[in-house]
Amino acid sequence: MILQNKFYLILQATLFIAAVFCKKQPQGKLLQIVEIFRHGARYRIDNSSYTDNNQINYGQLTAQGQRMHFILGKTLYDRYSIPLNIPKTYNHTFIYVKSTNYDRTIMSAASQLAGIFPLQYGQKIFNVSDQFLIPPFQNVSKINETLFALEGGFQPIPIHVRDHKDEKQLLGYMDSCSKAPEWESENYKSQEWIRIQKEYQDIIDALIEDEYFGLKNDANLFDISNLVDTLISEKWFGDEEKNKEISEHVDGFLLSQEQLVLPENFNRMWVQMNLIYTSVLHLTLYKTPQQKKTSVTPFFTELLNYFNNYINDKEYYRWIMLSAHDTTIAMISQGMNFTSWECLEKVKLQKNIPSNCIYTYPGFSSNIIFELYQDKNNEHFIKVLYNGTEQNICGSSKKYCYLKEFNQAVKYSTVSDYDLECGNYNNDNQILGLTQSKQQKIETKNQIVLSCLVILLLILLITSLIFNYLQRRKILTLSLNQQQRVDYSTI
Incomplete structure (x- = not known):
C-alpha cells in the first residue's frame, strides 16, 4: 500500500512537471x-x-x-x-x-x-526544338x-x-x-x-x-x-x-x-x-x-x-x-x-x-x-x-x-515614425522615402482638409450674404417708415 501511494505521488509529480513544461514550451x-x-x-x-x-x-x-x-x-x-x-x-x-x-x-x-x-x-x-533555345548571335557556343x-x-x-x-x-x-x-x-x-x-x-x-x-x-x-x-x-x-x-x-x-x-x-x-x-x-x-x-x-x-x-x-x-x-x-x-x-x-x-x-x-x-x-x-x-x-x-x-x-x-x-526621428525632409518639407501607400494617405488627408476649408469658406460667404441682405432690408424698412412719418406730419 505504501509503495502504491509513493508510486501515485511520483506519477502526480511527473504529470505536474510535464504540464508545467508543456505550458512553457507550446507545441x-x-x-x-x-x-x-x-x-x-x-x-x-x-x-x-x-x-x-x-x-x-x-x-x-x-x-x-x-x-x-x-x-x-x-x-x-x-x-x-x-x-x-x-x-x-x-x-x-x-x-x-x-x-x-x-x-x-x-x-x-x-x-x-x-x-x-x-x-x-x-x-x-x-521536347523543345533547338530553334527556341539558341540566342540570336552568330556562331553560338555548344553545350552538352x-x-x-x-x-x-x-x-x-x-x-x-x-x-x-x-x-x-x-x-x-x-x-x-x-x-x-x-x-x-x-x-x-x-x-x-x-x-x-x-x-x-x-x-x-x-x-x-x-x-x-x-x-x-x-x-x-x-x-x-x-x-x-x-x-x-x-x-x-x-x-x-x-x-x-x-x-x-x-x-x-x-x-x-x-x-x-x-x-x-x-x-x-x-x-x-x-x-x-x-x-x-x-x-x-x-x-x-x-x-x-x-x-x-x-x-x-x-x-x-x-x-x-x-x-x-x-x-x-x-x-x-x-x-x-x-x-x-x-x-x-x-x-x-x-x-x-x-x-x-x-x-x-x-x-x-x-x-x-x-x-x-x-x-x-x-x-x-x-x-x-x-x-x-x-x-x-x-x-x-x-x-x-x-x-x-x-x-x-x-x-x-x-x-x-x-x-x-x-x-x-521602436519609434512611431522613422522618417520624422531621422529628419528625412527635403527643401519642400516633404518626407523623403515615403512608401506609395503612405504618400497616398497623406494626400488623401490633405484633400479632406482642403475640402473642409472650402466648405467652411462657402458657409461663411453664404452667411455673410444673408446677413447683408437682412441688414439692407431692415434699413430699407426703417427708411420707409420714416418717410411715412414725414409725410403724415405735413398733412
Whole structure:
C-alpha cells in the first residue's frame, strides 16, 4: 500500500512537471522563418590600421566566406526541410531573398542558396526544338546539356537589392537616416566614450608601442576597432604562418570563437580587443535610446509585415532570407535586448553582468532566425535563434513569445515614425522615402482638409450674404417708415 501511494505521488509529480513544461514550451506547426545573417569571411576593407597592403580585393568575399555560407545553407536545409517542406527545385512562392547592395552580401546569399537548392534539380527542358533555345548571335557556343536548362542543373535564384539610401530595413542606421552622422559625431564627444576609452587605455598603449601594427601615437578606440576588423579578416583567411606571426604580437589571437566566451580566457589580449570592437560598434551606432529605437524600427516593421501577410494569406513565402552585416546583426540584437553597450561595459569591468548580454562580436556568417509557429488553438507564437541557440525573448525567461506579446514588446523598442526621428525632409518639407501607400494617405488627408476649408469658406460667404441682405432690408424698412412719418406730419 505504501509503495502504491509513493508510486501515485511520483506519477502526480511527473504529470505536474510535464504540464508545467508543456505550458512553457507550446507545441506548434512551423509556418515561416525569417533569417538574417552577416556575410561570410571577406578580405579586409582598407589599410587604415595595418601596414601589410599586398591585396586588391578590399571587402570582397573570400573562398572561405563562400564555403561558410554554403555549409550554413546545407545545415538550415537539414533543420527545416521537413517542417517547411522545402522543395528541391526553386519555387518563387517559397522563398524571398534580399541583400544589401554590396558584393560580399550578395555573394553570401548566393552561396547559401547553393547549399539549399542543389545541383541536378534545376528546371528541365522537355521536347523543345533547338530553334527556341539558341540566342540570336552568330556562331553560338555548344553545350552538352540536353536535360536541364543550365549545365549541371544549376538553379539561378533572384536576390533583391536596393540603393543604400533606400535600404531602411537592413541599414536603418546608415544613409537612410539623415541624422545618423550627427548622432555618431555627438557620441564620440560623450562622457561615456571618454570614460570607456580610459578603461581600455592600457591595451591601447600596448598596441601603440608595438610597431608591428603601425598605429599612430594618439590612436583611440575607433582606431583599435579598425585594427581588430583587419586582424579578424586576416585570421579567417586561414594563412597559418601569418596567423602565427600575428599571435606573437596578440596574446590569444588563435583562440576559437567558442573559446572567446570562456571566463578563463577573459584577460587574454585578443578577447579584450574583440570586446573593444563590439563596444565601439554599439557606442557609435546604438548608444542613445533614440539611436537604438530609431535604427531598428524599419526592420521590426517589415518583420511583423512578413508574419501578418503570411497569416492572412497575403503572401506565401515560407522563408525570408536577408543578407547583411555585423552592424545589422548588432542592431537587431540590441533591439531584442540581447546586448547593449551598457552590458558590454559591465563585462569589461566584470561587475553585475546580465544573463542576456552577447558580448562577442557578430562573427562572419552570424545569423538570427525568427520562427513563426501556430499552436493547436490557432494562436501564433515565435522563437528566436542566435547562431542556432534559442534566446529568451519578450523581456522574460521564456524561449517563446506569442505574437500579441511580441507586438507589444516591439512598440517599446521602436519609434512611431522613422522618417520624422531621422529628419528625412527635403527643401519642400516633404518626407523623403515615403512608401506609395503612405504618400497616398497623406494626400488623401490633405484633400479632406482642403475640402473642409472650402466648405467652411462657402458657409461663411453664404452667411455673410444673408446677413447683408437682412441688414439692407431692415434699413430699407426703417427708411420707409420714416418717410411715412414725414409725410403724415405735413398733412
